[in-house]
Amino acid sequence: MKGGIVYSNFVTTVSPRHAWEAKHDQGFGLEPTLRNHHMKYGGVLNGVDYSVWNPEIDPQIPRHYGLSNVDDKYENKRALRHRFWLADNAKRSSPSSDALTSKKGSS
Numbered sequence: 001m002k003g004g005i006v007y008s009n010f011v012t013t014v015s016p017r018h019a020w021e022a023k024h025d026q027g028f029g030l031e032p033t034l035r036n037h038h039m040k041y042g043g044v045l046n047g048v049d050y051s052v053w054n055p056e057i058d059p060q061i062p063r064h065y066g067l068s069n070v071d072d073k074y075e076n077k078r079a080l081r082h083r084f085w086l087a088d089n090a091k092r093s094s095p096s097s098d099a100l101t102s103k104k105g106s107s
Contacts, residue, residue: 002033010040019043 005011011034013019019042021027023034034041055073056066062079065072081088 001030005030005033005037005041008040010042011037012041013043015045016043 013022023031023038023041025031027034055061055076056064058064061076063072063075065076078088080086
């Protein structure tokens with residue numbers, strides 16, 4: 001985890017409050033690293049503003065889609081992979097990790 005924080009462009013967590021807690025007293029030993037890299041660390045509020053992040057009208061994606069044509073979503077995935085010279089395969093396009101708490105399976 002420390003290496004991921006140090007070498008990442010930006011690190012997010014589930015909320016601004018959770019980011020503060022992890023940086024100060026609930027970071028499972030990563031508090032100094034999170035404080036050192038505070039300029040590229042922050043929390044994202046839960047929820048999505050669907051007036052902005054709506055794939056049916058989003059001008060930033062090449063192919064609009066909705067419930068009736070959800071398969072068009074994969075055209076966007078292909079376009080993203082092509083833009084960044086990534087292989088066109090079934091692997092996930094974005095990595096993820098969970099919170100480091102005993103509630104999530106860490107001990």
